Structures are given as C-alpha cells and as structure tokens.
Amino acid sequence: MGRRLFCELSPITYRLSVLRCRLFRHMKNMIQPCNMARSINRCHLPYLIYSHNSLIRRKLGNSDMRLQENKAVNLALAAPKVNGVLIRPGETFSFWALVGNCTAKKGYLEGLTISSGKAQSGIGGGLCQFTNLIHWMVLHSPMTITEHHHHDQIDLFPDFGRQIPFGTGTSIFYNYLDYRFFNPTNTTYQLLVHTDGKYLRGELRADKKPDVKYHIKCEDEFFSREGNEVYRNGEIFRESIDVHTGQRICRELLKKNHARVLYDTTTLLIRQEQ
Numbered sequence: 001m002g003r004r005l006f007c008e009l010s011p012i013t014y015r016l017s018v019l020r021c022r023l024f025r026h027m028k029n030m031i032q033p034c035n036m037a038r039s040i041n042r043c044h045l046p047y048l049i050y051s052h053n054s055l056i057r058r059k060l061g062n063s064d065m066r067l068q069e070n071k072a073v074n075l076a077l078a079a080p081k082v083n084g085v086l087i088r089p090g091e092t093f094s095f096w097a098l099v100g101n102c103t104a105k106k107g108y109l110e111g112l113t114i115s116s117g118k119a120q121s122g123i124g125g126g127l128c129q130f131t132n133l134i135h136w137m138v139l140h141s142p143m144t145i146t147e148h149h150h151h152d153q154i155d156l157f158p159d160f161g162r163q164i165p166f167g168t169g170t171s172i173f174y175n176y177l178d179y180r181f182f183n184p185t186n187t188t189y190q191l192l193v194h195t196d197g198k199y200l201r202g203e204l205r206a207d208k209k210p211d212v213k214y215h216i217k218c219e220d221e222f223f224s225r226e227g228n229e230v231y232r233n234g235e236i237f238r239e240s241i242d243v244h245t246g247q248r249i250c251r252e253l254l255k256k257n258h259a260r261v262l263y264d265t266t267t268l269l270i271r272q273e274q
Contacts, residue, residue: 071126
C-alpha cells in the first residue's frame with residue numbers, strides 16, 4: 001500500500017486540507033480576478049442555441065435512493081441562482097461564484113458525492129449533475145471552457161438511461177473545483193435552468209442568431225481487458241457545421257476515454273484482451 005496523503009490521515013486532516021484549498025482559491029481569485037457573469041435577466045433572449053433535460057432520480061449502481069431524493073432538493077435550491085444569468089462578451093461564468101457554498105444552514109441535504117474513486121455522501125451532493133447539464137449545452141456553443149474537472153479515470157456506475165456520451169461529465173467541489181467558461185464572442189448568451197420535480201431542464205439562449213451549430217458524438221466505444229482490469233474506451237468528437245451551407249467547418253477531438261470500470265463487468269461485451 002502506498003503512502004497516504006495528509007488529507008487521508010483522519011477527518012481532521014481532511015478538513016484542514018479542504019480549508020487550505022479553499023483559502024488558496026480565494027487568494028487566486030483576488031490576485032487573478034475575472035470579469036464574472038453576474039447579471040440575471042428572467043426575460044428570455046430571442047434565439048435558442050441548445051436545450052437539454054436531465055432526469056433527476058437515476059439508479060446508480062447500489063447507491064442509496066434517498067440520496068437521489070435529497071439531490072432533487074439540492075438542485076431545486078441551486079437552480080434559481082443560475083437561472084437567467086447573462087454571459088456577456090468578455091465575461092466568465094463561474095458556477096461557485098453564483099451558487100455559493102452549499103451548507104445545511106441554507107437547506108442543502110446529503111447527496112451523492114464521489115471522492116477518491118468511491119461513491120460517498122455529503123451536504124450539497126449531486127450538484128455535479130447541474131454542471132454536467134451546463135457543460136453539455138456550452139459544448140454546443142463557441143464559448144471557451146476555462147475550468148473543467150472530471151472523474152476521467154474511472155467508470156463508477158453502469159449506464160442508466162444515458163443520453164450524453166460517457167466522459168462529458170464534470171466534477172465540482174466548493175470552491176476550488178469550479179466549472180468555468182469564457183465568452184470570447186460578440187454575442188450575449190443566457191442560461192435558463194429549472195427543476196420540475198422529474199427533470200432538471202436547461203436552455204442556452206443568445207441575442208444573435210448563430211452561424212454555426214455543433215454535433216457531438218462518441219466513436220469507437222468499447223470495453224477492453226488489461227490484466228485483471230476492464231476499461232471503457234472511446235473518442236468524443238465535435239463537428240462544427242455552417243448553418244447556412246450545411247458544410248462541416250471543422251472536426252475536433254474533445255476527449256479520449258480510458259476509464260477503469262468499477263462495477264460488475266460480467267454482462268459487458270469486452271472487445272479486446274491485452
């Protein structure tokens with residue numbers, strides 16, 4: 001067994017490590033300030049860029065469904081803080097700058113979290129589903145993602161009604177694991193998000209009609225056995241299409257997946273042996 005990190009020694013050292021990381025992030029925000037998107041406008045901008053609905057209660061392996069119910073509460077508390085935010089030219093969207101620290105005092109409950117490759121629970125857990133939704137919509141725009149964390153080394157749960165490719169998820173933790181993107185265009189964008197009890201619903205809108213649309217897909221996805229482990233593989237591509245001509249402008253590789261599968265693999269089709 002390898003040497004344990006300081007944060008792994010005890011609950012006290014873990015809390016100290018978290019406080020240290022949060023302090024460093026506060027200092028970084030002061031030293032390197034961004035022009036943050038903070039203006040809220042409930043009136044919808046005229047052009048729909050992309051919309052997506054994310055099922056709130058999902059069966060994730062053997063995880064406690066109570067945590068899914070609590071996640072519904074957490075999402076309902078956080079969504080109004082982002083709903084209607086305008087991302088003007090030159091502005092940066094920061095999830096934590098808008099939502100703030102999700103504490104029990106504010107009504108947040110214990111939800112599902114992932115730490116050190118394991119499913120756990122924590123106050124405000126489940127909000128990564130929120131940034132997953134935002135990330136997926138932003139990928140369908142010309143905005144630039146400037147901070148994105150994800151559990152790209154592990155495939156923790158079997159698919160359950162998956163609508164977007166594996167590997168396009170996010171990982172957040174107040175405040176030092178943020179989700180941020182920058183608007184380098186001359187277009188103002190708007191995020192609209194709300195929960196309806198069953199779904200977290202989102203729209204990305206703009207004040208100008210888009211000239212480009214985007215298609216994102218996973219190709220050559222397969223499971224491989226490497227020694228005693230099984231890995232999920234695949235490549236995620238984004239194609240940019242001129243809306244006027246229908247011609248492809250470019251094709252880019254967004255991500256290459258190679259994630260260790262941590263659930264029962266007996267029903268998987270494993271394509272190659274190594």
